[in-house]
Amino acid sequence: MSSDEVGIPTAGHLVAMPYPGRGHVNPMLNLCKLLASRATQILITFVVTEEWRGFLSSESTPANVRFGTLPQVIPSEVGRAADFHGFIEAVLTKLEAPFEQLVDSLEPPATAIIYDTYLLWMVGLGNRRNMPVASLFTMSASVFSVFFHYDLLVRNGHFPADVSERGSEPVDYIPGLPPTTIANLPTIFCGDGRKTLHRALEAVSSVLRAQYLLFISVHELESQVIDSLKSKFTLPIYPIGPMIPFFDHEKSSDTDIHTNQSYLRWLDSQPKSSVLYVSMGSFLSVSSAQMDEIVGGIRDSGVRYMWVTRGDTSRFKDGAGEMGCLVSWCDQLKVLCHPSVGGFWTHCGWNSTSEGVFAGVPMLTYPIFWDQMPNSKMIVEDWKIGWTVRKNGGPENLVKRNEIAEIVRNFMDLGSQERGKMEKRAKRLQGICKGAIADGGSAASNLLAFIQETSRCQPKPRPQV
Numbered sequence: 274m275s276s277d278e279v280g281i282p283t284a285g286h287l288v289a290m291p292y293p294g295r296g297h298v299n300p301m302l303n304l305c306k307l308l309a310s311r312a313t314q315i316l317i318t319f320v321v322t323e324e325w326r327g328f329l330s331s332e333s334t335p336a337n338v339r340f341g342t343l344p345q346v347i348p349s350e351v352g353r354a355a356d357f358h359g360f361i362e363a364v365l366t367k368l369e370a371p372f373e374q375l376v377d378s379l380e381p382p383a384t385a386i387i388y389d390t391y392l393l394w395m396v397g398l399g400n401r402r403n404m405p406v407a408s409l410f411t412m413s414a415s416v417f418s419v420f421f422h423y424d425l426l427v428r429n430g431h432f433p434a435d436v437s438e439r440g441s442e443p444v445d446y447i448p449g450l451p452p453t454t455i456a457n458l459p460t461i462f463c464g465d466g467r468k469t470l471h472r473a474l475e476a477v478s479s480v481l482r483a484q485y486l487l488f489i490s491v492h493e494l495e496s497q498v499i500d501s502l503k504s505k506f507t508l509p510i511y512p513i514g515p516m517i518p519f520f521d522h523e524k525s526s527d528t529d530i531h532t533n534q535s536y537l538r539w540l541d542s543q544p545k546s547s548v549l550y551v552s553m554g555s556f557l558s559v560s561s562a563q564m565d566e567i568v569g570g571i572r573d574s575g576v577r578y579m580w581v582t583r584g585d586t587s588r589f590k591d592g593a594g595e596m597g598c599l600v601s602w603c604d605q606l607k608v609l610c611h612p613s614v615g616g617f618w619t620h621c622g623w624n625s626t627s628e629g630v631f632a633g634v635p636m637l638t639y640p641i642f643w644d645q646m647p648n649s650k651m652i653v654e655d656w657k658i659g660w661t662v663r664k665n666g667g668p669e670n671l672v673k674r675n676e677i678a679e680i681v682r683n684f685m686d687l688g689s690q691e692r693g694k695m696e697k698r699a700k701r702l703q704g705i706c707k708g709a710i711a712d713g714g715s716a717a718s719n720l721l722a723f724i725q726e727t728s729r730c731q732p733k734p735r736p737q738v
């Protein structure tokens with residue numbers, strides 16, 4: 274398809290490719306939608322696997338965003354968590370060739386690439402073709418910085434380190450990062466996670482050969498880390514704000530959506546700030562025994578809840594009862610911004626964390642792996658807008674239902690002073706976040722600067738075969 278067929282005058286043709294996982298596809302797609310609406314003269318090809326093309330079939334995109342599809346040469350998204358390491362290896366070894374073929378077939382020719390930092394082969398491909406590449410890191414800038422300063426962990430004797438024995442040891446030497454502990458580092462520094470560590474390190478160091486680095490973060494919320502990274506990189510670093518669908522959220526008509534979605538109608542009928550929204554993200558789960566405790570604890574707490582089951586309702590054979598509402602999947606940002614929602618039980622994926630901040634809702638954290646530990650620490654200790662349910666570290670320590678019931682009850686006690694203070698801080702952060710994405714705010718200005726840069730990129734001659 275040529276750009277003429279969609280009637281778009283092109284000032285550049287960006288090819289965007291996310292890592293194939295919900296927590297990566299969503300922010301990349303949101304970025305493309307934002308870019309396309311802010312710069313209607315840019316054409317964007319959004320490249321996903323066949324399976325993901327199917328998942329995204331009902332997505333509405335601006336006219337200047339079109340899809341490119343790669344054959345399904347990697348394992349299915351369904352069950353990805355069962356062999357996480359194998360899935361990453363397939364993504365890193367099998368997708369480059371079909372992607373390159375697709376780029377060669379594009380009309381008009383591509384002028385720049387936006388890729389997920391974990392697709393580490395992309396930098397080499399861009400460099401070979403003399404085509405600018407922008408690396409989109411879908412986790413926090415702090416996590417990027419921890420990987421980038423891996424040598425400091427080694428030098429300080431903190432890698433390798435056994436979390437169960439040395440978890441509380443301070444890590445206070447990562448530039449710009451508030452003091453943390455070994456237990457609050459990304460989990461890939463320990464245990465089974467170490468199988469993928471070299472890949473994460475490779476991905477982060479390959480960014481040095483990219484032309485732009487984009488953080489889906491708000492500069493004001495991670496300013497010291499971001500400024501410190503800026504002083505070390507020669508390429509421009511743009512914190513472009515949370516890549517959550519705030520633009521759709523502003524547009525959608527409440528009445529229409531509430532009439533169509535029974536869970537929003539249920540929320541409409543609940544008292545203000547009374548509901549705990551429970552979601553563990555798109556693909557991870559806790560152990561079955563822990564899940565029994567969580568379900569039991571939340572139900573015993575007597576607090577109203579809305580639960581994303583992702584289709585597994587085996588623990589709710591008798592339904593959710595009067596206090597609950599089950600959904601297999603929902604419009605999470607819409608739910609978090611609903612006035613009846615007063616708390617967010619989250620596994621601390623970076624998108625969920627960003628959505629919680631945008632909505633100004635206090636969070637109860639139950640991190641499971643990777644960057645979720647540092648995200649939880651940021652929410653609880655740095656921003657002080659949440660409490661953690663996992664006080665005792667590793668997954669081997671079961672948090673019992675009575676503990677969970679008590680913490681949930683206290684957390685949702687709207688009359689308590691501690692809760693009041695947490696709410697105030699959450700609203701303050703919400704203000705910072707909304708200020709950053711508003712016209713003239715840091716995130717909006719960075720996005721604009723990135724658009725101006727990429728609009729100037731010219732197509733390069735295709736390599737001769």
Ligand SMILES: O=c1ccn([C@@H]2O[C@H](COP(=O)(O)OP(=O)(O)O[C@H]3O[C@H](CO)[C@@H](O)[C@H](O)[C@H]3O)[C@@H](O)[C@H]2O)c(=O)[nH]1
Pocket residue numbers: 294295296297299411412552553554555556557581601602603604605606621622623624625626628642643644645
């Ligand atoms: O009912 C639901 C539940 C979730 N979501 C969305 O699903 C996404 C979930 O993303 P995230 O919160 O980041 O969690 P994961 O899917 O677990 O994301 C993976 O990718 C993230 C970004 O790299 C990492 O931070 C996480 O640790 C990693 O597990 C978000 O956009 C949510 O809005 C919905 O739309 N509806």
